Amino acid sequence: MTGEGLSLELASGATTAVSSLPVACACLHNGRVVFSDGVALYRVGGDNDDSAAIPVRLTLPPVVCPGPARLGGLALDGLADGRVAITAVSDAGAEAWGELGPAGRGGLPGRAACRLGRQYGHVWSISLRADDGATLDVVALEARFTDLDRRP
Structure with missing residues (x-):
């Protein structure tokens, strides 16, 4: 599974735009979507998309x-x-x-x-x-x- 054009909030709190992140699994945890690439966890979210829609x-x-x-x-x-x-x-x-x-x-x-x-x-x-x-x-x-x- 791959995610394209997602805005991800990493554990450090930074918002990052990525393309073709290899997603091994995705789940809903405490009301937030969490992805894993098999090595690290990423949380979809953030409070700023610079007024641009985020395609998924x-x-x-x-x-x-x-x-x-x-x-x-x-x-x-x-x-x-x-x-x-x-x-x-x-x-x-x-x-x-x-x-x-x-x-x-x-x-x-x-x-x-x-x-x-x-x-x-x-x-x-x-x-x-x-x-x-x-x-x-x-x-x-x-x-x-x-x-x-x-x-x-």
Whole structure:
């Protein structure tokens, strides 16, 4: 997973703009999103973005299916003020696009889902891109696959 165009508040309190930070995992801790690259921890936040929206793009680790599978859609639990663009690419060269959102209301998490083009493959790479400046607080993501291997 990589994060691009994020403003990160490091343990020292400095605000830093980075690109292609290798993100091994991300979680919500005490109301803040925390990333790790496997070596250090980074907290997304800060109190100054110089009045510029901060675009967010997350590329998730590849999802390996036990056999050929169709990717039918993606569901997001959490808060998304605006539109979230979804891109999915399989090892078979299939590509699917979709949009979901908004999700949640009044500061409470909700659920949004999108259907994708029912493409197929064994390994899938899924990316999310939020509107500039829109809230994207992901609690859970669920990819919906249909197993195509019908052998007993």
